[in-house]
Amino acid sequence: MIRKFIRKVLRLAPATARPVLREPAVIPRARHGIAREAVSQGSARACALLQDKGYKAYVVGGAVRDLLVGVLPKDFDVATDATPEEVRGIFKRSRIIGRRFRIVHVYMGREIVEITTFRGSEGSAAKTDDHGRLLADNVFGSQAEDAARRDFTVNALYYDPSTECILDYHHGVADLEQKTLRMIGDPGTRYREDPVRMLRAVRLSAKLGLFIDPAARRPIRALAPLLENVPQARLLDEMLKLLTSGHAVKCLEALRAEGLHRGILPLLDSIPDHPPGDRFVFLALSDTDERIRAGKTSSPAFLFAALLWQAMCAAWERCKAAGEAPIPALHLAMTETLSARDDNIAITRRIAADIKEIWMLQPRLEQRAGKRPYGTLTHPRFRAGYDFLCLRARAGEVDAELPDWWRRFQEANSSQRAEMLLPETAPKRKRRKRKTKSHPADPADGDLPRSNPAYPADGDLPRSNPAGNGFPPSSSGE
Ligand code: ATP
Numbered sequence: 344m345i346r347k348f349i350r351k352v353l354r355l356a357p358a359t360a361r362p363v364l365r366e367p368a369v370i371p372r373a374r375h376g377i378a379r380e381a382v383s384q385g386s387a388r389a390c391a392l393l394q395d396k397g398y399k400a401y402v403v404g405g406a407v408r409d410l411l412v413g414v415l416p417k418d419f420d421v422a423t424d425a426t427p428e429e430v431r432g433i434f435k436r437s438r439i440i441g442r443r444f445r446i447v448h449v450y451m452g453r454e455i456v457e458i459t460t461f462r463g464s465e466g467s468a469a470k471t472d473d474h475g476r477l478l479a480d481n482v483f484g485s486q487a488e489d490a491a492r493r494d495f496t497v498n499a500l501y502y503d504p505s506t507e508c509i510l511d512y513h514h515g516v517a518d519l520e521q522k523t524l525r526m527i528g529d530p531g532t533r534y535r536e537d538p539v540r541m542l543r544a545v546r547l548s549a550k551l552g553l554f555i556d557p558a559a560r561r562p563i564r565a566l567a568p569l570l571e572n573v574p575q576a577r578l579l580d581e582m583l584k585l586l587t588s589g590h591a592v593k594c595l596e597a598l599r600a601e602g603l604h605r606g607i608l609p610l611l612d613s614i615p616d617h618p619p620g621d622r623f624v625f626l627a628l629s630d631t632d633e634r635i636r637a638g639k640t641s642s643p644a645f646l647f648a649a650l651l652w653q654a655m656c657a658a659w660e661r662c663k664a665a666g667e668a669p670i671p672a673l674h675l676a677m678t679e680t681l682s683a684r685d686d687n688i689a690i691t692r693r694i695a696a697d698i699k700e701i702w703m704l705q706p707r708l709e710q711r712a713g714k715r716p717y718g719t720l721t722h723p724r725f726r727a728g729y730d731f732l733c734l735r736a737r738a739g740e741v742d743a744e745l746p747d748w749w750r751r752f753q754e755a756n757s758s759q760r761a762e763m764l765l766p767e768t769a770p771k772r773k774r775r776k777r778k779t780k781s782h783p784a785d786p787a788d789g790d791l792p793r794s795n796p797a798y799p800a801d802g803d804l805p806r807s808n809p810a811g812n813g814f815p816p817s818s819s820g821e
């Protein structure tokens with residue numbers, strides 16, 4: 344009772360909460376099946392060189408786990424008992440990075456191998472914030488301590504390429520076989536130490552097809568608010584991993600199921616909870632998942648453009664309702680949507696410029712009259728804009744006939760293209776004579792401020808949307 348009280352006062356975890364240090368099980372290749380050729384050449388060579396000098400060295404963490412479930416690892420990290428300076432002394436082409444916890448990047452041909460010194464924990468002397476979040480995690484330790492401070496049992500596996508054995512400290516191999524993601528130590532304490540582990544639980548279970556052990560799942564809902572104390576940059580890093588994991592849809596559904604999707608990141612908050620908004624976002628994410636799983640690249644600009652589209656359309660409607668003409672309103676809305684984000688660390692200026700182009704192409708793609716489609720077709724971002732339009736059509740936001748027209752227009756020869764163009768419908772207004780030659784694609788309703796250099800000169804003008812639903816007008820108006 345008194346001990347419990349002292350622990351409460353000192354904000355210490357219960358005695359049983361700290362992961363127990365264990366001797367590892369040594370699992371031979373005959374049992375786990377991973378041949379040394381399965382790990383990258385660079386990581387195998389780094390381990391061999393470190394071992395030659397008398398140090399321990401293993402391929403560790405996610406790579407071993409992924410190989411065991413037949414997923415191609417993203418990278419092959421190495422853990423060792425050599426200090427960063429000692430590692431640096433062995434590998435000429437290397438550099439130490441990180442200030443708080445220094446790791447070494449070793450250049451092996453084109454591969455960069457990340458070598459980390461075993462980390463320990465300061466035990467009850469560890470500094471935490473008021474909620475139990477570890478503020479520092481930067482002391483060296485033994486291999487058993489290194490294993491115990493990792494999050495899930497399946498991540499505490501060490502593969503030795505020279506013997507082809509796995510050192511398994513917390514029954515991670517058995518957990519993988521049973522498709523279970525189990526926390527090392529007491530889940531509540533481990534989430535308090537680092538709330539990002541809750542997001543990792545969701546991402547890793549989706550990526551690896553594991554179910555989260557009930558003991559690790561139970562505390563999540565109650566502890567979800569702790570994510571608010573985590574620095575934005577870290578959250579964003581984790582969210583980007585999640586969105587580009589190839590399992591974004593599954594992850595997002597799991598985040599919602601666990602009550603983790605609100606208040607974490609403005610980017611996620613802007614995803615509508617209900618159709619049609621969420622239908623659009625889920626379609627975009629499932630397209631991205633498909634691309635990533637097929638080994639194709641996925642542009643962050645396209646992904647962000649999709650995630651923020653509904654928010655941008657709402658802002659656009661607001662600006663128009665406040666009396667702005669459509670194009671200036673679009674520019675205002677784009678700027679507002681992109682700059683009102685706390686997470687704009689990820690949305691670099693270049694990405695923001697690409698997002699804007701994808702959005703600006705949407706009203707342009709709705710214009711099939713006059714000479715405008717020729718200019719649209721040669722736009723450097725046409726492909727992304729067109730793909731975005733297809734997505735909108737699949738979400739029921741524009742008529743499927745519109746992207747189909749553009750598909751045919753791209754494939755057509757020049758005379759067929761000329762025949763496909765729609766006639767200008769709006770009556771030509773009498774213009775006052777200007778000194779400069781008028782532009783052939785000048786919009787009929789004339790609310791594009793050509794004098795403003797901030798707006799493109801080739802007429803990307805949306806007609807106002809009669810449905811007033813926050814989306815650019817559909818093709819029907821032409
Ligand atoms: P992936 O590479 O698929 O993103 P991963 O588990 O390898 O997943 P990394 O961020 O590469 O994730 O981390 C490497 C290893 O470091 C993990 O396998 C785990 O052992 C450990 N680790 C990472 N983040 C944490 C954390 N928040 N708490 C404890 N251990 C962690």
Ligand code: MG
Nearest residue numbers: 405406417418
């Ligand atoms: Mg990894």
